[in-house]
Amino acid sequence: MVLSETDLLRAINGTSDLAAASLATRIVLNRLRVQARTEPAKLSVLVADLRAFIAKNPAASAELATL
Amino acid sequence: MKNEFLTPQEVAARIEAGAVMSIAGAPELLSTLPKGNWIGGSTVYFMTEAGGKVDRDHLFCTTFPEGSRATARHLATADLPTLAQGYQPGGVTLVIIPAFSEAHARFAEDGAGYGDVFDQPLLGWVSGVHLEEIGKVAPSVFDGAQGAKHEDGAVLLHVALPDGMQPSLDIVNIFKQGDDAGLVFSFPEAGFSARKAYVNGAEVDFSQYVTDKGIDTKLPLVANYAGALINVSFQSVDPEASSVAFYAPVFPGVEYRLAAPQEDYAKTFAAQVGSAGEGSYSCNCILNYVYGDMEGKLTAGFTGPVTFGEIAYVLLNQTLVKLDLAA
Secondary structure, three states: OOOOHHHHHHHHHOOOOOOOOOHHHHHHHHHHHHHHHHOHHHHHHHHHHHHHHHHHOOHHHHHHHOO | OEEEEEOHHHHHHHHHOOOOEEEEEOHHHHOOOOOOOEEEEEOOEEEEOOEEEEOOOOEEEEEOOOOOEEEEEEEOHHHHHHHHHHOOOOOEEEEEEEOOOHHHHHHHHHHHHOOOOOOOOEEEEEEOOOHHHOOOOOOOEEEOOOOEEEOOOEEEEEEEOOOOOEEEEEEEOOOOEOOOOOOOEEOOOOEEEEOEEEEOOEEEEHHHHHHHHOOOOOOOEEEEEOOEEEEEOEEEEEHHHOEEEEEEEEOOOOOEEEEOOOOOHHHHHHHHHOOOOOOOEEEEEHHHHHHOOOEOOOEOOEOEEEEOOEEEOEEEOOOEEEEEEEO
16 A cells, blocks of 8 residues: 555644554654654655655555554 | 573573573572573562562563574663664564663663664563662663673664564553543653643643642653553652653653553553463563552563563553564
8 A cells, every 4th residue: 555645744744543553653653743743844854754664664554544 | 482480590591502582680690691592681570470579589581482583782872773773674672771871861762763763573671670779789781692781771682583473562551641631741851850841831840730739640641652652650759959750751742641540550451451461572660560569469461570661662651561473
């Protein structure tokens, strides 16, 4: 499953829980959400970070798609 | 994985037979073990099959399945950001860090930013001492490969699992965010202590606030990490110094709420996990042991060291960390 830029932005800017996701995905997403709130100018970097995490952790794609 | 509470002689025999092991116990016992595929950390508190206990005569051992391969090593604090460079493909990495050390602080505040740290399960614990020895005896960790004891840095066991074996890392946190969902705490700076906090956005002297409101500091602050509840436990409150100390760092931008009270830790834990735990690698927090009066009580089938902090990618408080392996 390939997530679009819009999907990744929605995940980072959202507040929904990832109830069934791995602990790693939940911690990574929370970290990116906190950074997005405190440093909104870095949003494109954060999207790239999330895409890099998904590339190494393919299961995260399906987990994030539930948001 | 096999969890056993063994004599040092029994553990030495396993090590010499080539077992891949994580070992917890009194440092004077760990110091006697031969070199091998193991790491260790100091503690005298354990959750055993017979319940919570203090023990200075046995070592708690988790042995990885036959066919596992491992590299044990010590990493200096300055090198912690490189810890994922030792990850074995498809494996898991165990880490033990001595409490109150520089490594403890650095990992807690910076660990989530280390390169590739989330690429495989990273779990472990913070070693401790008997509570009466705090300030007198330094917690320690042991690198089995070198047969060396350390009071700073981290020991790592990078485990390559047998083909087809899948690891699953998770946490069990019996604490929930309290019913007063409108009471939100945040902090202007990262750290193990705070002078100022924001309560629903209004700045307060946090130590004075905690004192005035009579907050039960046996209950942690709880943050919601996209569905994972992450605790930060109170260590001390000092209104005269306008300071509140924690057992894990708070972070700016994170919203914390007070945990809901617990009447009985063991019962609540059992209700949450049922009879699970046998064959899992796990560790649990000294604060749960003390506040939950766990001596002689069980945490379902979960056995392991009682620790001064738990690690599941990041430093945790008042939480059980568990690793399961499935063929």
